Amino acid sequence: MTSALPTAPPRSKLSLYLDLIRWNRPAGWLLLLWPSLSALWLAAGGFPGWHLVAVFTLGTILMRSAGCCINDVADREFDRHVKRTAQRPVTTGLVSVKEALAVGAVLALIAFGLVLTTNAATIAWSFPALAATLIYPYAKRHVSMPQAVLGVAFSFGIPMAYAAVQGQVPLAAWLLLAGNLFWVLAYDTEYAMVDRDDDFALNIKTSAITLGRFDVAAIMGFYAAYLAIWAWFITRHVTHPVLWLAFGAAAAQVAWHHQLIRHRTREGCFKAFRLNHWLGATLFAGVVLAFGLSRAAG
Template structure:
């Protein structure tokens, strides 16, 4: 197995068979780690579903999925270009394509442009209002790589960015915004802080050495309680959003599966176990599906 395949790559056999340059570009866009685009996709799908568009606008959900794959890839390429010096100092990221020398900076910029063109294709499928909402994400996306240098809570900024598909999907279906959408969006931010804190546990020692900040470091010995609090807040905000759409106590039962899943994550969490932290982080792909199903139930009832 090639040494330039990063430790948390999935589908390592397939990745290892690719020519070196192609492999580097795929890894740079994180195609070898699909969890990222699933986490970016789910909030957009929630917005469509709770806005009563799960079945009528299945085409929109498909476009959002394609956009999530492309733009998550573009965001990762941009992040790695900005962070190449920091990545070279962290054991887990030193083998990434740019710091390892597998992909030159100039080629990385070209690859970024290609992925953005795919995103533009998706953008052109939206109404002008929804497209404007999507374009407004560019500023927070561009600022995200710098947040770990200036705040202990870069995970909160990531929550703003990774949840942006939600107002895009909602506004495409309804033509505007609503209190339910904002509550769902706020809950998504809390969810992202929770799962990305789990992810950041893998790098706590290296981050502390090189001066990079994260919520995992800020929470210190209270990481489990902090993650539990984020997940509890997310469920509460989602319940409030669903109450706005359907003021029926039975509707809130749709969130019980994801609440139970979050409880399972918190019980299983071991702050010093990096492998378990990665597995629990990846489990949030299923959590996103559970929230989507809840939104479908409430949005179509």
């Protein structure tokens, strides 16, 4: 007589909701946070104050979490056919569509409450930022490079940072956004390379499929454009040798990413994607130190 296999204990709703918002994967919100904080420092010409740092940090975490809810609802039928995403709570039915949307709405409302503590310009720009968040999950059905749509959504903290500090969004903010968009194209194409076979079978459009055999070369080009635009822009606002150390360290990370993705293995591409937040952190640290050291010297 064979004994029955043990069944897993039922999971609490809190545990499922934390999985829904990827609480155990902070790399996602860190990718949004570093360029937003860098923009705050650049817009303010140094430390922007703890209020704005807190608003943008908490707001980034909340909106990324809300975006995960929307994405999982939109992709629930696709996710069940992809090994990496098949166990997501909405896909398995452990969290209903209504629950996921309700969680996302609550998180977005809390984030909007934080925005209300800033100024009218930031509040106004929060609406197109939300629209970009809502549009992205559906872009992969219609756009050959949906990563570009994600790039806009993931970069909207930059114009909002300028709006929060200066009460307006100057051309400088859009230049930074354009540079950051190239970074998003780089790391999200690495991410798309992980699921390329599954996405191709499901007829989902991604940059990894669109770029084909030029994917690795394109990613390196995206990284180069990102670093070049940001180096040109930042050094026009603050100059200090520590900046070049930061950009050198960032370039070294890009070279490492090339080694990780050049054979196009799932493991290598996923590792490269997960470690991208260190590149953003490196440039943010360079910006903070450059302003701080320049002020101390002057």
